[in-house]
Amino acid sequence: MKLILIAATLSVLILTVSVSYASDGISFSAGPMISNLEPLDASYGERFLTPGTSAGLVVDIDAPGILDFRVSGEYFWKNSSQTGWDGELSAFLISIMPVASYHLMKDFSVFGGVGGTFITADYRGSDDFGEYVEADGSAAGFAFAIGAEVVLVGPISGRLEYRRCFADLKTDNAVIDGLESTVYPAVETDLSNSQFCITFPVSIFGSEESIF
Numbered sequence: 001m002k003l004i005l006i007a008a009t010l011s012v013l014i015l016t017v018s019v020s021y022a023s024d025g026i027s028f029s030a031g032p033m034i035s036n037l038e039p040l041d042a043s044y045g046e047r048f049l050t051p052g053t054s055a056g057l058v059v060d061i062d063a064p065g066i067l068d069f070r071v072s073g074e075y076f077w078k079n080s081s082q083t084g085w086d087g088e089l090s091a092f093l094i095s096i097m098p099v100a101s102y103h104l105m106k107d108f109s110v111f112g113g114v115g116g117t118f119i120t121a122d123y124r125g126s127d128d129f130g131e132y133v134e135a136d137g138s139a140a141g142f143a144f145a146i147g148a149e150v151v152l153v154g155p156i157s158g159r160l161e162y163r164r165c166f167a168d169l170k171t172d173n174a175v176i177d178g179l180e181s182t183v184y185p186a187v188e189t190d191l192s193n194s195q196f197c198i199t200f201p202v203s204i205f206g207s208e209e210s211i212f
Helices: 002-024 042-048
Strands: 027-039 052-062 067-078 088-105 108-126 132-153 156-166 168-176 179-190 193-199 202-205
Touching (some): 027 067, 027 156, 052 088, 067 108, 088 132, 088 156, 156 202
Antiparallel strands (some): 027 052, 027 202, 067 088, 108 132, 132 156, 132 168, 168 179
16 A cells, blocks of 8 residues: 555656646656566466466656656566466565657657666465465566557557566565564565556647646
8 A cells, every 4th residue: 555655656746846837848648557576586487377367557848858757666466376386476666767758650669777676575375385375575677668559549559579677576474374574584485476467648738638
């Protein structure tokens, strides 16, 4: 919930700043994003039957020139399966990334960027010893993205993007079979992941095809 409030507050701030400078050529867009997120650690695939689905919101500030600013927030989830794991895995991911874009044609552009990411994850499920483990934590890392965007109709565009994120999480406590326990030494978990994202940004204002 705290992350949702942070993301909402950040979006409002971005909108306020964008409105203030829209007359200087800065445009603002936002749209839904859905992706197929896959952890880089191969053991996740065996235990959790990943990849899983993530969905969220992307906010863009397009400045004059090739450099833009992109903020995204998404929720990842993976539920239990009758053929495998009996638990639940979920995470919030927030990324802040400057992006360089280049228009190959009027309505088609390519882009790439590197920025920071913040992940908070929650795990519930049985381990290799049959114990039911509940654990959560958060980690900061970095990510890069490359992709392409095409104007579909009016203010609506379509974006295909590949992202790769690198982050490690250390956990020194967990709830095991209902009892809070200290984990020593702390368990380090690799939260690095890759994902293919599809986004449909809508230009709100600042460009010729914007809604306002």
